[in-house]
Amino acid sequence: MTSQDARTTLEMPTEKPPAEDNAVPTTNGWRPSLLRLTERFGLVMLLLGVAIYFALDPATSATFPTVSNLRNIVANESVLILVALAALIPLVAHRFDLSVGAIVALTSIAAAKATTSMELPILVGVVIAVTIGALVGLANGILTAYFRANSLVITLGMATLLGGVASAWSGHQTIVGVPVTLTNFGNGLWFGVPRPVYLVIVAALAVSFLLGLTIFGRRLLSVGVNETAAHLVGLPVQRTVALAFVASGALAGLAGALLLARTGSAASGVGVGYLLPALAAIFLGSTTIRPGRYTVAGTLVGVFFVAISINGLTLAGAADWVEPAFNGGAVIVAVAVSSLLTHRRLTGASR
Amino acid sequence: MVDATSGRRASALALARLSKTFPGTRALADVSLSVAPGHFHALVGGNGSGKSTLIKILAGVYSADRGGSLHLGDESFDVEQLTPRWSREAGIRFVHQDLGLFPELTVTENVLAGSPFPRRRGGIDWSEARRSVQRLLDALEIPVHARSLVRDLRPADQTLIAVARCLRDRDSCGVGLLVLDEPTTRLPADEVDGLLQRLSAYSSRGQSILYVTHRLDEVLSYADTVTVLRDGRHVDTRPAAQHDRESLVAHIAGHAPAKRQRRPRTSFGPAVLSVEGLRGGPLENVTFDIRAGEVVALAGLVGSGRTSVMQNVMGAVKPRGGSVSVSGRRLRSGHVAEAISRGLAIVPEERARDGAFLSLSVTENLSASTIGRYRRGGWLRRTDERRDAERDIDTYGIKGTADAPIARLSGGNQQKAVMARAMRSAPVVLLLDEPTQGVDVGARADIHARIDAAVAGGAGVLLATSDLDELLHLADRVLVLADGRITSEASGPDITRTWIFDNVYQHEKEAST
Incomplete structure (x- = not known):
């Protein structure tokens, strides 16, 4: 304890600390670059390895590498990808949005109500879902940005609150009778590819551009890396954080509408289960492509790594406990590995 | 373990020809210093004089360069192999400017923090803990109740609680060396005297004290001996009684004429x-x-x-x-x-x-404050951003590549980048x-x-x-x-x-x- 004190307080006095010239830039020899390549594409190669394994393994070679199974995987993951993209945006600014799953549940009920009992056009139903999502995000954003509340606690509370609202609104009933046009979109094909995939591609490109090629995206990143410095260089920290939650909520609302299109029904408990797999995918993704950053490409790799592994294991006859165990394990391993890698990258050495 | 031995010792702490070199700077050069047992020894010097480096060596945060020697009591130590644990076991105790107290806890909890609490039947024996702390407080003549919360104490008494924590290992005055690093910086002026009288009393009862301060008056009134450092070198050691304010300032500041390398400017704008x-x-x-x-x-x-x-x-x-x-x-x-x-x-x-x-x-660091400049129809013009970064890297002589994380650069190059960013606007x-x-x-x-x-x-x-x-x-x-x-x-x-x-x-x- 005392020696700990010594360390922290001794760093305060005003004399010159040692010049920090020991952080030598890495050389461009083949060893570091090979290591870096392994780090960057490790998960991608693991994904390919898993896919090849299930394609060749006699237990799954008849069912896994088939067009219908692959269609099944991408269509099934479409909702999850939208949820993960939603959670990704505030995470870049170092804020958790744990309410994305609950927003999916609430907005799928909203869209179902709008298109069934209210008999509104499908497009209006989708707009309602997105708007409700955005409004919930706005509430999250105002509370975390302007009240400076902890995002974990606020969005966890919001998720629980929305769960209650969703139960009350649906009256504990599963809402059915959704227009066929909507369910056709969720389950049909265009040019041999499940229709939701087109929506996912558009959303992924949009978020990718938002993060990488807009001023807003750079602000998000700056706030996420060092909020004090962001404040001192004049970035609108609070507005940026609030808008991140609005974008997150809107995208989760879109995911709610897509969930309705996929399943043709809405019930209060359904969306919540997307939260953890979404976080698992994002954290897995942060270990790859651009290690240490939350990226769209990494998140997609993360989603499909988990999805293909679980799909293959299920086809091979694994029990249904595999899915939660795999998702939970993926979060833990991904966060541990990426924390370690980030530390090593920043200090430039292994400590 | 080098605890205070009862025999006569020449000095509680003796450093000879101690140096510490950092890349680019020599923070301490051939410094010799000896603290006599039971002496209240003040260490003074301006910023950059090497005081903090010396204290960090004693705390085991830094090891010194090869060649110097360090004795505590009769034992000598390898100056290249110092660790915080060494410092503690050698019997050196520190009170820093930040006292490291827990304001919401009681005096008893603060004094005993970091040491084994007395136990009874698997739990903490609180009454025994309080009694022992109260005995310590009484022995040190600190007018405070063991049950009080530290936040309710006057600032000077809080400092004394931090001292008591250092001295608890021996009921009275007996740790090898007590080091106080600018303990009065945050004290109101009227409380400083009370604290120093108490410390001076401990030293006359045999406790060796090394006292680092900026305040010259307290040095002149209470210290037995004063050592002055300047630019990492030992300048002077003599009894405080032989100093007055002017001589002390002269030693700290040095007689060298202030060298203004730059031509003085005389005309300024509005x-x-x-x-x-x-x-x-x-x-x-x-x-x-x-x-x-x-x-x-x-x-x-x-x-x-x-x-x-x-x-x-x-x-x-x-x-x-x-x-x-x-x-x-x-x-x-x-x-x-x-x-x-x-x-x-x-x-x-x-x-x-x-x-x-x-x-x-x-x-990304360079353009953080001027990112709006690269907006073109809602998009970020990364090629322009990159071009400006290359230009700054060149102008400011930043040794590093535009795409490397800034953490990979040396401190000096990071600072040049931060400076370049400020100059962007x-x-x-x-x-x-x-x-x-x-x-x-x-x-x-x-x-x-x-x-x-x-x-x-x-x-x-x-x-x-x-x-x-x-x-x-x-x-x-x-x-x-x-x-x-x-x-x-x-x-x-x-x-x-x-x-x-x-x-x-x-x-x-x-x-x-």
């Missing part, structure tokens, strides 16, 4: 920054102007509020009152973005904490808070050249630095900050080491009488 009646944090009423082409330095003791001035002017914190104007137009308080758009820019004190985006690339007023802290000699010269260039271009600079040489080299005018006010001012050739020491410490003298 005021670019006007601060009036600024209040906030420790600042009570701060008023000053900076003219175009002028470097104004803020001098003051640790905790005098130099950083607060910067933060309030920049709008990073909202002041309680007063106004800040740039080129005659008043700024809304608490709006950093507006301050920047009006021509303010800051290089903050703690680079890693407040300045750099460590995991972002050099490019062509600021009218540049706020520099310890701009060369933790930077090697080469980078320091580069940064000074950039400051000179900015000033030559008509910018005004507010500089806070603990580095006296830097201050003497750069400043056209010096303001001394104490108790939240500007207490004195000097300009041009009047700025000397002696003037600064006299005025920074003079105020202390007035406050304590």
Whole structure:
């Protein structure tokens, strides 16, 4: 304890600390670059390895590498990808949005109500879902940005609150009778590819551009890396954080509408289960492509790594406990590995 | 284990020819020092004199260079192999400026923190714990109840609790060496005497004390012996009785004429920054102007509020009152973005904490405050951004590539990048808070050249630095900050080491009488 004190307080006095010239830039020899390549594409190669394994393994070679199974995987993951993209945006600014799953549940009920009992056009139903999502995000954003509340606690509370609202609104009933046009979109094909995939591609490109090629995206990143410095260089920290939650909520609302299109029904408990797999995918993704950053490409790799592994294991006859165990394990391993890698990258050495 | 042995010892602590070299700087050079048993030994010196480095070596935070020797009592130690654990086992105890107390806990809990509590039947024996702490407090004549909460105590008594924690291992005075590192910086003047009387009493009962301070009057009144360091070297050791204030200041400041390498400037433009009646944090009423082409330095003791001035002017914190104007137009308080758009820019004190985006690339760091410039129809023009980054890397001599995370650069190169970022918006007023802290000699010269260039271009600079040489080299005018006010001012050739020491410490003298 005392020696700990010594360390922290001794760093305060005003004399010159040692010049920090020991952080030598890495050389461009083949060893570091090979290591870096392994780090960057490790998960991608693991994904390919898993896919090849299930394609060749006699237990799954008849069912896994088939067009219908692959269609099944991408269509099934479409909702999850939208949820993960939603959670990704505030995470870049170092804020958790744990309410994305609950927003999916609430907005799928909203869209179902709008298109069934209210008999509104499908497009209006989708707009309602997105708007409700955005409004919930706005509430999250105002509370975390302007009240400076902890995002974990606020969005966890919001998720629980929305769960209650969703139960009350649906009256504990599963809402059915959704227009066929909507369910056709969720389950049909265009040019041999499940229709939701087109929506996912558009959303992924949009978020990718938002993060990488807009001023807003750079602000998000700056706030996420060092909020004090962001404040001192004049970035609108609070507005940026609030808008991140609005974008997150809107995208989760879109995911709610897509969930309705996929399943043709809405019930209060359904969306919540997307939260953890979404976080698992994002954290897995942060270990790859651009290690240490939350990226769209990494998140997609993360989603499909988990999805293909679980799909293959299920086809091979694994029990249904595999899915939660795999998702939970993926979060833990991904966060541990990426924390370690980030530390090593920043200090430039292994400590 | 080297505990206080009862036999006669020549000295409690003896250092000989101790040096410490960091890349680019020699923080300590051939320093010899010996603390006699039972002596109250004061260690004084300006910023950068090597006091902190010496204390960190004693604390085992740094090892010293090969060649010196270190004795505690009769035992000698390898100066290249020092660790915090070594320091503790050797019987050295520290009270730092930050006392490391837990204000919400009781005196008993604070004193015993970090040591085994007395136990009974598997639980803590609280009554025995309280009794033992009360015995210790009584022995040390600290007029405090073991049950009190530390936050309810007067500041001087809190300091004594930190002392008691150091001394608990021997009920009375007997740890090998008690080191106090500027314990009075945050104390009100009227409590300082009580604390020092108590410490002086411990030393007359046999406790060896090494006492680091900025306040010369307490040295003259209470210390037995005074050692002065300057520029990492030992200057003088003699009994305090042979010193008076003038001789002490002369030793600390040195007789070397202040070398102003730069041609003094005499003509300045109109005021670019006007601060009036600024209040906030420790600042009570701060008023000053900076003219175009002028470097104004803020001098003051640790905790005098130099950083607060910067933060309030920049709008990073909202002041309680007063106004800040740039080129005659008043700024809304608490709006950093507006301050920047009006021509303010800051290089903050703690680079890693407040300045750099460590995991972002050099490019991204450079354009953080001017990112809006690369907007083209809602998109970010990354090729333009990259081109400007390459240009800055070249102009500022930043050794590193545009795409590397800035954390991979050396401290000096990181600081050059932060400086380059501040200069991106062509600021009218540049706020520099310890701009060369933790930077090697080469980078320091580069940064000074950039400051000179900015000033030559008509910018005004507010500089806070603990580095006296830097201050003497750069400043056209010096303001001394104490108790939240500007207490004195000097300009041009009047700025000397002696003037600064006299005025920074003079105020202390007035406050304590």
